[in-house]
Amino acid sequence: MPEPTVILDAVAMQRALTRIAHEVVERNEAGSEVVVVGVQRGGVPLGQRLGTLLAGIWGHAVPTGSLDVSMHRDDLDQRVAPNVQPTVIPFDVTGKTVVLVDDVLFSGRTIRAAMDALNDFGRPRRIQLAVLIDRGHRELPIKADFVGKNVPTAYTERVRVRLAEKGETDAVVIEK
Amino acid sequence: MSWSRKHLLDIESLTAEDITTVLDTARAFKAVGERAIKKVPALRGKTVVNLFVEPSTRTRTSFELSEQRLSADIINFTAEASSLKKGETLKDTARNLEALNIDFIVIRHSASGAPHFLARVLNASVINAGDGAHEHPTQALLDTFTIREKKGRIAGLNVTILGDILYSRVARSDIWALTKLGAKVTLCGPSTLVPRVFEQMGCRVTHDVDEAIRDADIINLLRIQHERQRKSMFPSLGEYTSFFGLTAARLARTKPDALIMHPGPINRGVEIDSEIADCPRSLVLQQVTNGLAVRMAVLFLVNGGKGPQEVAP
Numbered sequence: 001m002p003e004p005t006v007i008l009d010a011v012a013m014q015r016a017l018t019r020i021a022h023e024v025v026e027r028n029e030a031g032s033e034v035v036v037v038g039v040q041r042g043g044v045p046l047g048q049r050l051g052t053l054l055a056g057i058w059g060h061a062v063p064t065g066s067l068d069v070s071m072h073r074d075d076l077d078q079r080v081a082p083n084v085q086p087t088v089i090p091f092d093v094t095g096k097t098v099v100l101v102d103d104v105l106f107s108g109r110t111i112r113a114a115m116d117a118l119n120d121f122g123r124p125r126r127i128q129l130a131v132l133i134d135r136g137h138r139e140l141p142i143k144a145d146f147v148g149k150n151v152p153t154a155y156t157e158r159v160r161v162r163l164a165e166k167g168e169t170d171a172v173v174i175e176k
Numbered sequence: 177m178s179w180s181r182k183h184l185l186d187i188e189s190l191t192a193e194d195i196t197t198v199l200d201t202a203r204a205f206k207a208v209g210e211r212a213i214k215k216v217p218a219l220r221g222k223t224v225v226n227l228f229v230e231p232s233t234r235t236r237t238s239f240e241l242s243e244q245r246l247s248a249d250i251i252n253f254t255a256e257a258s259s260l261k262k263g264e265t266l267k268d269t270a271r272n273l274e275a276l277n278i279d280f281i282v283i284r285h286s287a288s289g290a291p292h293f294l295a296r297v298l299n300a301s302v303i304n305a306g307d308g309a310h311e312h313p314t315q316a317l318l319d320t321f322t323i324r325e326k327k328g329r330i331a332g333l334n335v336t337i338l339g340d341i342l343y344s345r346v347a348r349s350d351i352w353a354l355t356k357l358g359a360k361v362t363l364c365g366p367s368t369l370v371p372r373v374f375e376q377m378g379c380r381v382t383h384d385v386d387e388a389i390r391d392a393d394i395i396n397l398l399r400i401q402h403e404r405q406r407k408s409m410f411p412s413l414g415e416y417t418s419f420f421g422l423t424a425a426r427l428a429r430t431k432p433d434a435l436i437m438h439p440g441p442i443n444r445g446v447e448i449d450s451e452i453a454d455c456p457r458s459l460v461l462q463q464v465t466n467g468l469a470v471r472m473a474v475l476f477l478v479n480g481g482k483g484p485q486e487v488a489p
Binding site: 068070071072073076077079080081082083084085086087116117120121122 | 178179180200201203204205207208211212213215216217218219222476477479480481
């Protein structure tokens with residue numbers, strides 16, 4: 001197996017997240033109306049990091065939750081049942097701007113499911129999407145508002161996001 | 177962890193990992209039941225038949241609500257109202273149902289092995305909701321879920337199952353599930369209802385109730401199954417209560433954190449004192465709540481077990 005290609009190292013990942021945080025602040029002047037929801041699994045630690053960065057800029061805590069989309073997927077009868085992870089949204093999303101966070105944007109189906117799942121918790125004022133990597137190959141009309149890095153990929157390649165929260169060194173790599 | 181089974185027929189054939197997968201998945205579904213919107217679209221467009229050839233209220237209600245909360249379409253059959261009453265065989269009934277393109281059959285039947293038979297002759301997924309005195313897998317899964325939720329673990333716990341073991345499908349399923357997960361299971365009741373042969377399933381058998389519950393972390397009471405006993409297995413209900421009933425005096429001699437379970441329906445004053453059934457150490461109603469979550473998890477997992485066995489990215 002060839003060595004995986006590194007797209008982002010730890011420093012570049014941190015820089016990308018910081019830039020995303022500033023873009024979120026620029027887009028949303030009223031920081032008190034913004035909540036962050038990370039999509040299980042890769043989006044959850046990134047959502048927590050983004051929440052911390054936003055809190056540092058705004059000077060107040062930013063509510064941060066996690067969302068599992070397994071029960072809302074559109075391919076449940078075509079695959080082994082997914083591993084359902086906890087959904088923890090200990091705040092009301094109604095009327096808020098929800099920044100959905102995921103690690104890699106690919107087909108867009110996870111985000112479609114996430115928007116459906118989020119609706120069960122209330123009616124957000126608006127939903128914005130932040131992703132660390134946009135690798136293309138969309139199958140649905142979905143576009144991210146904030147992107148850490150656009151990475152053209154072949155459909156068969158795998159993009160892996162390694163995170164310190166999972167016991168690895170921060171990095172994004174492509175495996176052929 | 178991943179689940180690749182198309183049916184849930186019994187606990188005996190599951191691995192400890194399978195059981196843990198159900199329990200972990202059920203935790204997520206329990207959270208769904210606590211939301212304002214308690215419904216998810218996981219089984220949208222799927223049809224479930226609840227084929228209850230033997231009477232049941234709580235299991236059928238629990239399955240029905242689980243299916244509704246997964247957005248499935250539901251058909252209910254009961255023995256009294258179906259063509260089984262007119263002499264149709266189970267196989268014909270099931271094949272007629274399948275001709276309607278159904279996806280799941282949840283079956284309760286008085287004959288042991290009926291779900292296994294359906295699984296052989298049908299394409300639909302089969303879920304055993306209780307077959308004769310054989311197994312009642314979803315009850316064992318909800319019992320195990322409730323114990324793990326309260327005690328944080330299963331392995332190493334002392335679980336005493338007290339009552340009619342011989343005729344109880346709940347007991348058999350519970351024994352399989354608990355021993356696979358590493359609990360130490362003690363069975364107790366009249367020797368006619370708790371024969372020594374159960375030691376072969378890895379349990380301890382005793383006929384002294386005070387000894388059986390003294391070190392228990394969980395006391396699981398089972399109902400006397402009048403309907404399955406062909407002859408009288410003990411002299412009288414009164415004598416059963418005085419020898420084996422869980423009374424306040426007996427409970428006072430157990431570990432202070434021992435918890436009480438009962439799959440229902442309860443015969444108050446027979447296997448358990450009425451006030452104990454309602455005391456804070458009783459998990460009876462939590463078992464009912466958890467039953468929903470566990471049944472949702474089973475339907476969700478079995479649905480995935482029907483598809484091609486590859487894991488999507």
